[in-house]
Amino acid sequence: DVQLLESGGTLVQPGGSLRLSCAASGVTFDNYAMAWVRQSPVKGLEWVSAISASGGVTYYPDSVKGRFFISRDNFRKILYLQMESLRVDDTAIYFCAMMSGAGFADLHLHSWGQGTLVRVSS
Amino acid sequence: SYELRQPPSVSVSPGQTARITCSGDALPKQYACWYQQKPGQAPVLVIKKDSERPSGIPDRFAGSTSGTTVFLTISGVQAEDEGDYFCQSADRNGTYWVFGGGTRLTVL
Numbered sequence: 001d002v003q004l005l006e007s008g009g010t011l012v013q014p015g016g017s018l019r020l021s022c023a024a025s026g027v028t029f030d031n032y033a034m035a036w037v038r039q040s041p042v043k044g045l046e047w048v049s050a051i052s053a054s055g056g057v058t059y060y061p062d063s064v065k066g067r068f069f070i071s072r073d074n075f076r077k078i079l080y081l082q083m084e085s086l087r088v089d090d091t092a093i094y095f096c097a098m099m100s101g102a103g104f105a106d107l108h109l110h111s112w113g114q115g116t117l118v119r120v121s122s
Numbered sequence: 123s124y125e126l127r128q129p130p131s132v133s134v135s136p137g138q139t140a141r142i143t144c145s146g147d148a149l150p151k152q153y154a155c156w157y158q159q160k161p162g163q164a165p166v167l168v169i170k171k172d173s174e175r176p177s178g179i180p181d182r183f184a185g186s187t188s189g190t191t192v193f194l195t196i197s198g199v200q201a202e203d204e205g206d207y208f209c210q211s212a213d214r215n216g217t218y219w220v221f222g223g224g225t226r227l228t229v230l
Contacts, residue, residue: 045208045221095164107212107219108155110176112164
């Protein structure tokens with residue numbers, strides 16, 4: 001079974017930086033595109049970023065473009081999200097999730113981690 | 123931007139059929155999928171590519187489409203089906219990837 005375990009969530013001040021990690025097991029990690037999705041009571045579920053299996057193609061919505069950066073280490077089977085210039089409205093649970101193929105042809109997320117809480121507050 | 127619209131809540135008695143809608147202008151062109159989420163848990167994929175059921179999902183869950191609306195139908199609803207349901211898709215050009223606002227299914 002696929003297991004995805006996020007870490008790195010914590011309390012950070014506005015304007016600060018944070019790096020989230022997601023360790024994968026039970027799967028051929030480099031066969032699948034990966035994504036970060038966040039959830040908050042105010043905004044609901046929201047795509048944060050996605051990266052192709054090779055790492056060569058990425059996706060960011062306008063809300064995080066230029067502030068968040070996704071990367072992956074296929075040898076260590078770890079997905080990362082580097083978050084810069086954090087804002088109060090970035091407060092959310094951040095989920096790591098696995099897409100169905102190597103690219104973005106199908107956007108459904110077939111496996112999810114349990115999430116890590118990021119709180120942005122002074 | 124692009125939006126998917128869902129009703130905030132649906133209520134149904136055990137054994138009855140629940141139908142949850144998700145509306146979006148690009149749905150005739152883009153696949154949709156559905157997730158179930160229970161309190162304190164991560165979402166679980168229950169329908170992909172409009173109507174395909176992933177392995178392990180009971181056959182009482184079904185997806186269908188009609189024009190700009192996709193439907194999640196749960197037949198013979200059980201108490202364990204209570205939770206939040208989210209649709210997901212993209213705009214016509216695949217530029218905006220979005221989730222619906224979610225529908226809370228209450229089993230009376």
